[in-house]
Amino acid sequence: MTNPDVIIIGSGIGGATLASALAPTGRRILILERGEYLRPSSQDRDPKAIFGDGIFRPDEAWLDGEGQSFNPGNYYYVGGNSKFYGAALIRYRAEDFKPRQHMGGQAPGWPISYCDLEQDYTAAEQLYVVHGTVDEDPTEPPHSGAYPNLPVTDEPDIMDLRARLRRVGLSPASVPLGVDIERWLSAGQTTWDAFPNTCGGKMDAETCALAEALKHENVKLLISAPATKLLSDNEGHITGVEVDGHGTISAPLIVLSAGAVQSAALLLKSANDNRPTGLANGSDQVGRNFMNHNCSAVLALHPLRRNRSVYQKTLMFNDYYNDVGQGGAPLGNIQMLGKITGPILAAQTGLPGPIAAMIANRSFDFYAMSEDLPNADSRVTIDGDQIRLDWKRSNWEAHEALVAKLKQHLRRAGFPIVLSRPFDRRTPSHQCGTARMGNDPANSVVDPFCRSHDHRNLFIVDASVLPTSAAVNPALTIAALALRTGRHIIETEFAA
Ligand SMILES: Cc1cc2nc3c(=O)[nH]c(=O)nc-3n(C[C@H](O)[C@H](O)[C@H](O)COP(=O)(O)OP(=O)(O)OC[C@H]3O[C@@H](n4cnc5c(N)ncnc54)[C@H](O)[C@@H]3O)c2cc1C
Numbered sequence: 001m002t003n004p005d006v007i008i009i010g011s012g013i014g015g016a017t018l019a020s021a022l023a024p025t026g027r028r029i030l031i032l033e034r035g036e037y038l039r040p041s042s043q044d045r046d047p048k049a050i051f052g053d054g055i056f057r058p059d060e061a062w063l064d065g066e067g068q069s070f071n072p073g074n075y076y077y078v079g080g081n082s083k084f085y086g087a088a089l090i091r092y093r094a095e096d097f098k099p100r101q102h103m104g105g106q107a108p109g110w111p112i113s114y115c116d117l118e119q120d121y122t123a124a125e126q127l128y129v130v131h132g133t134v135d136e137d138p139t140e141p142p143h144s145g146a147y148p149n150l151p152v153t154d155e156p157d158i159m160d161l162r163a164r165l166r167r168v169g170l171s172p173a174s175v176p177l178g179v180d181i182e183r184w185l186s187a188g189q190t191t192w193d194a195f196p197n198t199c200g201g202k203m204d205a206e207t208c209a210l211a212e213a214l215k216h217e218n219v220k221l222l223i224s225a226p227a228t229k230l231l232s233d234n235e236g237h238i239t240g241v242e243v244d245g246h247g248t249i250s251a252p253l254i255v256l257s258a259g260a261v262q263s264a265a266l267l268l269k270s271a272n273d274n275r276p277t278g279l280a281n282g283s284d285q286v287g288r289n290f291m292n293h294n295c296s297a298v299l300a301l302h303p304l305r306r307n308r309s310v311y312q313k314t315l316m317f318n319d320y321y322n323d324v325g326q327g328g329a330p331l332g333n334i335q336m337l338g339k340i341t342g343p344i345l346a347a348q349t350g351l352p353g354p355i356a357a358m359i360a361n362r363s364f365d366f367y368a369m370s371e372d373l374p375n376a377d378s379r380v381t382i383d384g385d386q387i388r389l390d391w392k393r394s395n396w397e398a399h400e401a402l403v404a405k406l407k408q409h410l411r412r413a414g415f416p417i418v419l420s421r422p423f424d425r426r427t428p429s430h431q432c433g434t435a436r437m438g439n440d441p442a443n444s445v446v447d448p449f450c451r452s453h454d455h456r457n458l459f460i461v462d463a464s465v466l467p468t469s470a471a472v473n474p475a476l477t478i479a480a481l482a483l484r485t486g487r488h489i490i491e492t493e494f495a496a
Helices: 013-025 047-052 114-127 156-167 181-186 205-213 260-269 342-349 353-362 396-412 475-492
Strands: 006-009 029-032 062-064 100-102 105-107 219-222 227-232 238-243 247-249 253-256 294-301 315-317 333-336 364-370 379-383 386-390 417-422 458-460
Touching: 006 013, 013 029, 013 114, 013 205, 013 475, 029 205, 047 342, 114 205, 114 475, 156 315, 156 364, 227 260, 253 260, 260 379, 260 386, 294 353, 294 396, 342 353, 364 396, 396 417
Parallel strands: 006 029, 006 253, 029 219, 062 386, 253 458
Antiparallel strands: 100 105, 227 238, 238 247, 294 364, 294 417, 315 333, 333 364, 379 386
16 A cells, blocks of 8 residues: 555554544555464364464564563464453453552552543444443443343353352352354364464454454555564654565554554664654653563362363452452452363473373363552563563562462362462563553653654554553453544544
8 A cells, every 4th residue: 555644553452443443534544464364274273282382472582581581472463462362351440540559559540531431442342242241240330332242151060160159259250252152162162262263253353353444445454564663753753664575654643553562662673863762752661661460370179070161261250359358459350261171281281191181171260360560660671673571570469369369269169179370471461551641741651542742643552551450351441442542533633
């Protein structure tokens, strides 16, 4: 496409959702995507290939805070990380937008309220065809519209688990899910969490938002097109994007949505004589405040009870989300993991196959998730050409308390054996915060409509703008913010 009106860098949840919002305007929109399409392969449902050999992971090494090299679980395909996500599409709770005290420190709150984002949450749920209900979770914030579909049905053993959790005083609720369950299962009898979506059964950035955007002739996707640098002039106007293999491409409006780590890296790499610390970085906040949830897998077993579930991921509870019941600090969310099978457990732990199968056939697998707090020293930087991710985990005490509470309840619910293991620090699944939103240009990167404080023609619409991580999965909030930004762009940039 020559002379686009808008360039969007990245086709993940943020970029694709924004493209779907702008597409009906008829403006010429060029989406640059570093990766290629994820095509069906014989390994799509092969746990050893996915969890053991990591065949879908990138051929890329980052450095950690100690300078050790690691291969990150960060995916570069059309649709980005959502091609592998668990499709739990949950709203931040209203309380998450306000400042609040955690065990490990203070969460700063957002420059916008839950109400400011509510209509966009509703629209995002429509776009991603979410299955859910507002009637079960006491922490569910107000919805102006119903979910487009009823919740995905619990499998029989999860139905039994739901009743057990209720009996010990918890409030189990259905996870809002972007999954067409028949379609997913007809392509293979596995869960979808962390499995690649090549059958269209998962409602991800490619299958929903990008497909919607590409119905419009004025939208084009260029694949295998990594942006390597943003260019700016003396006045701070972004004048173009250098794209590997395609030279410099220019447009009046540039949108960055390469993911929280890659967007920060690109802004830092784009330093020039006028902006020696990188673009959009007058506040020195680009790359800082990196957050990723504190998560553990918690496996509950009874030696004589089997879990025959295939997907499992339909249940959550938020009894400790806002406090521990009688006041106290927030601890986090509990939801089911996609069902862990023997081969997955063997690939991830190195346990012999028969032992892994014996455990997995009985285990009910939970995902405990607690908020990570912003910290200026938790950051993405560039070391030569390489990304350094120095994640300083925070609020771990709240996570330990959450896991302890969960274990107590699971024992009372009839599971004498409860095992837990923190998630690998090198999997930045819920990365966010590295170009945070705020009113004050001195300590934030974008304004409340995701426009760069420093460059009027630059917007950022991926997870990097989230000022806090809350303790729920981020994708729906990223999508809602992108829709809100889309409306703002149409009103302020396309009005004439
Ligand atoms: C295994 C797994 C399970 C998850 N489960 C859930 C879940 O159940 N619910 C939930 O809400 N969230 C979940 N997440 C997180 C969720 O997937 C992400 O929060 C979300 O997809 C992030 O969207 P994004 O637009 O910020 O970035 P990304 O998804 O990272 O998209 C960025 C895009 O930009 C492209 N790109 C990168 N650099 C460049 C460049 N230089 N030039 C051009 N293109 C570039 C990438 O290839 C990618 O397509 C999960 C993540 C993983 C990995």
